[in-house]
Amino acid sequence: MNHKPYDAWLLSSERLDPQQEQDLASHLRDCPECRGLSGSLREVESIFQAAPMAAPAPGFSARWSALRTQEDLRRKRAAGWRLLAGALVATGVTTLLVGSVFFLTGGSLSLLFADGLQETVRWILWVRTLGEIGQTIFRSLPLVTVSGVFLSLTALVTATGLTAVAWSISIRRFSVRGVLK
Amino acid sequence: MDHPLIADVNWLQQARDGDPEAFEAVVEAYQVPVYNLCYRMLSDRNLAEDAAQETFLRAYRKLDRYDERRSPRTWILSIAAHHCIDLLRRRRLLGFQPIDDMEIPSSHPSPEATLIRREAEAEIAQLLEGLAPEERAVITLRYWYDLSIEEIGEAVGMSSSAVRTRLYRARRALADRMQAGEHSPSRRGAANEPQAI
Numbered sequence: 001m002n003h004k005p006y007d008a009w010l011l012s013s014e015r016l017d018p019q020q021e022q023d024l025a026s027h028l029r030d031c032p033e034c035r036g037l038s039g040s041l042r043e044v045e046s047i048f049q050a051a052p053m054a055a056p057a058p059g060f061s062a063r064w065s066a067l068r069t070q071e072d073l074r075r076k077r078a079a080g081w082r083l084l085a086g087a088l089v090a091t092g093v094t095t096l097l098v099g100s101v102f103f104l105t106g107g108s109l110s111l112l113f114a115d116g117l118q119e120t121v122r123w124i125l126w127v128r129t130l131g132e133i134g135q136t137i138f139r140s141l142p143l144v145t146v147s148g149v150f151l152s153l154t155a156l157v158t159a160t161g162l163t164a165v166a167w168s169i170s171i172r173r174f175s176v177r178g179v180l181k
Numbered sequence: 182m183d184h185p186l187i188a189d190v191n192w193l194q195q196a197r198d199g200d201p202e203a204f205e206a207v208v209e210a211y212q213v214p215v216y217n218l219c220y221r222m223l224s225d226r227n228l229a230e231d232a233a234q235e236t237f238l239r240a241y242r243k244l245d246r247y248d249e250r251r252s253p254r255t256w257i258l259s260i261a262a263h264h265c266i267d268l269l270r271r272r273r274l275l276g277f278q279p280i281d282d283m284e285i286p287s288s289h290p291s292p293e294a295t296l297i298r299r300e301a302e303a304e305i306a307q308l309l310e311g312l313a314p315e316e317r318a319v320i321t322l323r324y325w326y327d328l329s330i331e332e333i334g335e336a337v338g339m340s341s342s343a344v345r346t347r348l349y350r351a352r353r354a355l356a357d358r359m360q361a362g363e364h365s366p367s368r369r370g371a372a373n374e375p376q377a378i
Contacts, residue, residue, distance in 0.1 A: 008349075014345075054221070067238065068201075068237075
């Protein structure tokens with residue numbers, strides 16, 4: 001006997017229209033195989049429907065809270081280790097760079113020191129020259145402009161400082177304490 | 182499709198804003214649905230407890246990715262279903278069979294009622310045992326949660342047509358098992374209230 005499409009209708013999760021239901025009922029009367037399939041499906045469904053929702057043992061929420069506390073601690077530690085690893089990598093890279101410079105200067109400590117000193121002096125002279133240029137311009141300006149520029153510079157420095165502090169706090173918060181806390 | 186309950190969404194929002202008690206309310210509200218899904222899929226109380234705990238931990242970690250338009254129930258069940266599917270796949274790879282013989286105190290006072298319940302649970306576990314992990318998930322979500330095809334698709338990350346195919350195959354496999362008598366005799370009488378299993 002041809003079971004199509006009746007077995008598909010029985011196994012389908014779609015609702016059948018009245019005509020299909022009538023055809024299926026008529027087929028089931030004549031087909032023992034499809035009747036067996038239909039009966040088995042009904043039995044499976046009745047077993048599932050009779051089974052209650054399984055509930056966990058009492059104290060599930062308390063156990064979860066304890067687990068979350070452990071997890072938070074573990075994540076904080078992991079963040080600390082990541083920070084330490086980052087610092088170690090940075091130190092390693094710096095050491096490697098300094099070592100390379102040391103090697104390039106012929107392995108002489110005195111030469112390395114002299115180069116470093118020379119660079120530092122050059123930078124100090126640069127900053128001093130810039131300062132002198134700024135002072136000369138500042139003195140040549142009228143008094144009102146000078147106070148305006150002074151106030152603007154003070155505001156700019158303060159804003160930059162505050163932004164840097166807020167940024168550092170955010171970075172620390174997200175990297176060490178996590179996003180959720 | 183079920184619409185997100187405002188109270189549940191509020192709890193999730195508060196938890197996301199850093200209120201730990203709000204997420205405890207979510208755990209309290211969804212512990213039975215999540216545990217039941219894990220238990221039906223894994224057929225083991227200890228594994229189900231661990232999987233349910235892990236589900237809530239994952240949900241807690243993913244709070245910032247929760248889409249408020251989604252139902253919290255479907256979202257949490259989706260995390261549980263994916264976790265259990267992964268566990269079942271791993272279990273199949275390792276050839277591990279669960280041993281579920283730990284006695285947990287239940288609300289049933291009579292030993293006979295406990296025995297009936299245990300037999301019924303064993304029968305369900307045997308029926309579900311032969312199904313593929315995804316088929317277990319769609320069958321459980323269909324029969325115990327009464328989710329629509331679209332909601333099941335959302336929970337297990339499948340298209341509606343894929344869910345229909347899985348349901349079809351799973352129902353065929355279950356009927357075949359039932360016809361072949363590959364399950365213990367069924368005894369009815371379980372209450373419809375959630376029970377500590």
